Amino acid sequence: MNHAIATGRSRRPDIAEYLAEAIFSGRYGPGDYVPREIDLCDQFGVSRSTVRSALQLLVAAGLLKRISGQGTRVRELAEWHLLDPRVSAWMARFAQPNPSIQREIFAFRVAVEPFVARLAAEHATAADLLAIETAYDGMINALEQDDLCWGGRSHDEYDVDFHEAIFTASHNLVWAQISHVLKPAIALLVEKSNHSADELHDSMERHRRVMEAIRLRQPDKAAQAALAVLDRTGRDLGLEGLLPVLPTLGPQAVNHEAQTTDG
Numbered sequence: 001m002n003h004a005i006a007t008g009r010s011r012r013p014d015i016a017e018y019l020a021e022a023i024f025s026g027r028y029g030p031g032d033y034v035p036r037e038i039d040l041c042d043q044f045g046v047s048r049s050t051v052r053s054a055l056q057l058l059v060a061a062g063l064l065k066r067i068s069g070q071g072t073r074v075r076e077l078a079e080w081h082l083l084d085p086r087v088s089a090w091m092a093r094f095a096q097p098n099p100s101i102q103r104e105i106f107a108f109r110v111a112v113e114p115f116v117a118r119l120a121a122e123h124a125t126a127a128d129l130l131a132i133e134t135a136y137d138g139m140i141n142a143l144e145q146d147d148l149c150w151g152g153r154s155h156d157e158y159d160v161d162f163h164e165a166i167f168t169a170s171h172n173l174v175w176a177q178i179s180h181v182l183k184p185a186i187a188l189l190v191e192k193s194n195h196s197a198d199e200l201h202d203s204m205e206r207h208r209r210v211m212e213a214i215r216l217r218q219p220d221k222a223a224q225a226a227l228a229v230l231d232r233t234g235r236d237l238g239l240e241g242l243l244p245v246l247p248t249l250g251p252q253a254v255n256h257e258a259q260t261t262d263g
Contacts, residue, residue, distance in 0.1 A: 013044045015054035017090075023063055023074055024094035024101065033071045034064065061087050077104065083181050092184030096192060105185050106239050110230050112175075113163070117210055117226035118219040119170035128169035132211050135161035139207065143200055155200075159190045162207060166226075169214065193236040203232045 022028050035043070040051045055072055058064040062081040064072050077100065081087050095101040120128070138158030141150040148155040163186055167179030179186075206229045213222035233239075 013046065015040060015044055015046070015051060016057045018044075019054065019058055020063065020090040021094040023058075024090055024098060025096075026098040026100070028074050030074050030076045032074050034074065036071060063087070077101070082185070083178070085181060088181055088184045092188045095188060102189065102192065102237065103239060105189050106230075106234065106237065108182075109186070109189070109233075110227070113166075113230065114223035114226040116167055116170050116172075116175055117214065117222040119172060119175070120166045121214045121217050121219040121222035123171040124169040124214050124217075125171075128165065128171075129215055131165040132162060132169065132214065135159075135165055136204075136207060136211050139204060143204065156187065156191045159207075160187045162211075163190075166210070166214070189233065189237065193233045203229070203236075206232050 019028075019034055022034070028034055034055075037048055037051045037055070040046075040054075041048055044051070055064060055066070059066060059072075061084055062075060062079050065075050066072050082091065091101065091105075120132075124132075135158050138150060138153065139155055139162065142148050142153070142155035142158060144150075150158075160183060164179050164183060168176050170176065206225065209225040210222060210229060213219075213225050
């Protein structure tokens with residue numbers, strides 16, 4: 001189907017978005033060539049300069065590479081500018097069917113979030129604790145609703161707020177900024193894991209223990225609790241076998257943590 005006809009010729013087609021969706025969803029993988037300029041011109045009913053402008057946008061974002069005399073090829077994932085807000089937004093909107101990107105985001109969270117939770121336990125202010133608790137309460141209240149929404153916001157949105165508030169509570173400028181930029185990417189995993197979770201209440205208990213460890217200024221327990229949250233996320237996503245540290249943090253480890261914290 002001609003994309004320009006399908007979207008209506010009264011609206012300027014966004015070729016960059018079309019190609020970004022195809023790349024992030026995995027229809028065009030690293031090393032693949034995207035359609036030729038002339039083919040994109042025919043498909044969208046636009047001039048060659050419009051197509052070149054769209055391609056250049058993706059080149060600048062690190063997704064594509066122009067090869068003289070050959071065409072335009074998708075670059076390796078490691079070369080994509082994922083911290084670019086536009087690229088991060090594309091990832092959140094289009095990457096859900098792409099398991100390789102989900103694995104990369106998950107690996108980043110496993111490497112970073114326990115450390116950030118530790119920092120939050122050391123540096124969180126009263127305002128930070130309020131933000132974490134507010135997000136947690138939002139998740140709990142949304143969980144009690146049939147549509148998983150409360151106060152005009154979804155459970156997923158409160159979940160993202162919870163993690164972002166912990167990054168902010170680290171009071172490290174770099175981590176706080178990274179959380180803002182990667183918010184759409186984190187939202188991608190939150191939405192996928194929560195919608196496939198068989199025990200959301202278990203996930204909430206794990207989140208609560210992160211919050212409590214930060215509130216009680218227990219850095220080691222905050223890091224362990226953050227890993228327990230990610231253990232739940234990994235199992236819900238089917239990614240639990242990717243990282244050897246995660247299987248040691250199953251329900252027994254969480255129960256042991258409960259005894260040592262509450263006792």
